[in-house]
Amino acid sequence: MPPDSPAAGLPLDPPTPALPGRFTLFVAFAKMSLAGFGGVLVFARRAIVDKHRWMTADEFNETFALCHFLPGPNIVNLSVVFGARIRGLTGSIAAFVGLLAPPFVIVTTLALLYAHYGDVPALRRVLNGVSCAAVGLLLAVTWRMMLPLLKRRDPVALVMLVAVFVAVGILRWPLPQVLLVTIPLSIAATWLARRRSAA
Amino acid sequence: MTGIGTLVGIALAFGWLSLFAVGGAAAAIPEIHRIAVDLNHWMTDAQFADAFAIAQLSPGPNVLIVSLVGYQVAGVAGALVATLAMCVPTAAMAYTVSRLLHRAGDSPWPALVQAALVPLSIGLMAASGLVLAFAADGSIAALVLTLAAAVLAAATSLNPVWLLVAGGILGLLGWI
Numbered sequence: 001m002p003p004d005s006p007a008a009g010l011p012l013d014p015p016t017p018a019l020p021g022r023f024t025l026f027v028a029f030a031k032m033s034l035a036g037f038g039g040v041l042v043f044a045r046r047a048i049v050d051k052h053r054w055m056t057a058d059e060f061n062e063t064f065a066l067c068h069f070l071p072g073p074n075i076v077n078l079s080v081v082f083g084a085r086i087r088g089l090t091g092s093i094a095a096f097v098g099l100l101a102p103p104f105v106i107v108t109t110l111a112l113l114y115a116h117y118g119d120v121p122a123l124r125r126v127l128n129g130v131s132c133a134a135v136g137l138l139l140a141v142t143w144r145m146m147l148p149l150l151k152r153r154d155p156v157a158l159v160m161l162v163a164v165f166v167a168v169g170i171l172r173w174p175l176p177q178v179l180l181v182t183i184p185l186s187i188a189a190t191w192l193a194r195r196r197s198a199a
Numbered sequence: 200m201t202g203i204g205t206l207v208g209i210a211l212a213f214g215w216l217s218l219f220a221v222g223g224a225a226a227a228i229p230e231i232h233r234i235a236v237d238l239n240h241w242m243t244d245a246q247f248a249d250a251f252a253i254a255q256l257s258p259g260p261n262v263l264i265v266s267l268v269g270y271q272v273a274g275v276a277g278a279l280v281a282t283l284a285m286c287v288p289t290a291a292m293a294y295t296v297s298r299l300l301h302r303a304g305d306s307p308w309p310a311l312v313q314a315a316l317v318p319l320s321i322g323l324m325a326a327s328g329l330v331l332a333f334a335a336d337g338s339i340a341a342l343v344l345t346l347a348a349a350v351l352a353a354a355t356s357l358n359p360v361w362l363l364v365a366g367g368i369l370g371l372l373g374w375i
Binding site for chain 2: 033034035036037039040063065066067068069070071072073074075076077079080081084085089092096099100102103104106107108110111112114115118122125126127128129130131132133134135136137138139140141142143144145146149154156157158160161162163164165168169170172174175176179182183186187189190191194
């Protein structure tokens with residue numbers, strides 16, 4: 001078929017250069033996943049935007065915003081949405097399996113080792129130290145995300161943040177019930193605050 | 200202990216939870232802890248802290264902590280069921296939504312909803328930190344290590360892996 005023949009039957013809008021095939025998608029997501037210690041997002045952005053140029057930074061941000069807004073593990077959502085944009089349903093599956101299968105094998109192997117050797121005193125001490133440090137890393141990430149809210153002194157956001165923290169972290173209330181109340185409340189309060197500041 | 204009933208229980212628990220995992224896996228940790236430790240007694244507090252440590256030490260998405268919980272309950276089948284239950288329903292939802300709205304358009308609602316969700320997910324991550332600190336920090340030295348790691352990670356651009364390694368070495372030396 002000549003390259004300029006119309007209606008080649010491809011559902012893609014403009015002919016974007018060098019869109020990856022399914023196997024390439026699988027390998028690319030497997031690579032970013034295996035590189036990603038403590039979160040894959042940074043590596044996903046680097047691979048998709050900088051290395052392969054499959055998306056512009058804006059397209060990536062827009063796609064990630066959608067995935068962040070939907071429930072579920074963000075990076076898993078991102079793999080599915082990105083795969084779908086490139087190659088449809090099978091592209092989604094290729095990216096999803098690439099992202100999850102290799103680290104799943106690793107983590108399950110570690111679980112097996114833990115089941116056998118988890119009681120060895122030296123390993124217990126190591127894991128104890130690692131988990132203390134890992135909690136510290138989580139606190140640091142939380143702090144970094146909280147900073148913009150603190151700087152803006154956004155009262156609605158800070159009240160909602162503290163309310164959820166107390167309900168789930170201190171009172172240990174079930175997450176679904178807490179969110180079924182706080183999500184509508186937070187949306188309504190944010191909407192009211194924006195309308196007032198716009199008026 | 201293992202059986203179809205157990206696997207169905209794992210699938211239902213994590214499938215349901217995933218629908219409320221706003222802000223990703225780190226924000227869902229208090230609920231994973233509630234399901235695995237408090238409600239079903241699948242694992243102890245210490246085992247949960249270990250699972251978190253192992254998940255942080257391995258590459259891949261943080262959500263794989265549910266694979267470790269699933270493994271603890273029902274072996275490899277449990278790990279697989281927990282992981283798929285946590286990932287597939289929301290992935291299917293993301294796929295459907297992305298197909299329906301190819302781009303956000305001019306509606307102010309997505310941005311508004313997102314602005315409303317951000318403080319909730321940060322509050323949940325702070326709750327995760329507290330729940331895990333209770334599970335992991337059994338001594339003053341442990342608490343000091345957690346706080347030191349937090350300050351170092353927040354104030355410097357040190358690769359987090361080194362902090363995990365340092366924690367492991369301090370633990371091995373018996374300081375924690």
